[in-house]
Amino acid sequence: MGRGWARHNAAVTVTGTAPPGVPAETTRARVERAALDLFTLRGFEQVTTDEVADAAGISRRTFFRYFATKADAVWGDFGAHVARLEELLAGTDPGRPVLESVCAAYVEVNDYAGTELPLLRERMLLILNEPALLAHSQLRYAEVDRVVARYVADRSGATPSDLVPRLVAATTRASATTAFEAWLADEHSALGDQLRQAFTELTRGFPGLVH
Amino acid sequence: MGRGWARHNAAVTVTGTAPPGVPAETTRARVERAALDLFTLRGFEQVTTDEVADAAGISRRTFFRYFATKADAVWGDFGAHVARLEELLAGTDPGRPVLESVCAAYVEVNDYAGTELPLLRERMLLILNEPALLAHSQLRYAEVDRVVARYVADRSGATPSDLVPRLVAATTRASATTAFEAWLADEHSALGDQLRQAFTELTRGFPGLVH
């Protein structure tokens, strides 16, 4: 299937009939699902944007209007995720230690409903195992780091570009990512537990390694 | 200057005459220098591989034989860097605490000679500020993380895929990167000092943030 190709179907803008009251699946959501399925099935690099677009019943050009890059189709609405983290941080108890607040916010923002977990697993498996997606992740993490560094700076009377705020942002985020990896590796573990365990190690300075 | 273009010079394989005893600059080194200069001057994305190749007096095709990707031209011989870190870790005193050994190895592997610092600065400024290079960096860091995680696992009787080894690898590396950022931001600071300061904060669990 080459670059210029006749669409073979008259663009089904909505898939089937939505239950009354439930909004019909948006085009964006449909593309996300098609992308995730294809990428999981055959690998991120092995699937072309042409194929994803085709599977979702839109043109390649339209795909790139919904998602700036091929990788973005995997990330869902990550901006909203970051915004929620920012809100959680803004609403923390000022009497609680800074570092503890950051960790708690991370745990809470990643407290997904049970029904969302399979999707999250699929997403994260792709992101952490596909080199192209792993690379892209750094750009997304940078958004998170900025938010956390700003919070730490505000609370500790520093500026977001000082060493400690940056350091807290970078290391807590690294810990969260590692917790995700551990969660993916162990089918039966709870994401929240992995996060708490990772943060405990981090904030205590890895007590088991003093030898 | 389009894709197919007549080379306008008869490939100067060596730049001028090398001082006796000193090996002539290799083609690879010449390409690296050309790439770094052009990227610094006009931005990574704004320079095409065609232009870099042209500036180095080789063809585009040959450029991609020296470097797998455009980004790799910025990273010098990073593999050797990782190998050296691995050797340093292998040669650590078994009586010293694990975490301390990792940090010390990081400091030592980044102990550059004064003459190398300007080049290092240029490289790191690009890597940390150009989105495409920042993304690529994650792939390189993964190599480092594997080495560190394996070391920590060996020393602490765990496996490299356990939480703590991964966690130490991820957080020390995040700290090192943050120290690099701080070093770049402050013209007059020493890289080693920034690294030590970052590791001190990390290993003590950010003592200033208990509030």
Add this chain to the structure above:
DNA sequence: AGGCTAGTGACACCCGGTGCCAGGGGGCAA
């Protein structure tokens, strides 16, 4: 009806990256 806007598809183009083949030069043996 007429006009505005938002979403879409087609198409051409740019650029990073790759497979393939055709030289070309240097070393080595006869």
Add this chain to the structure above:
DNA sequence: TTGCCCCCTGGCACCGGGTGTCACTAGCCT
């Protein structure tokens, strides 16, 4: 010297991600 081999190189066509532009259509408002 001649012939052979091998490595480095350049040219070229191709793939695929990403973008600018234009034309078309469906609504929607007046």
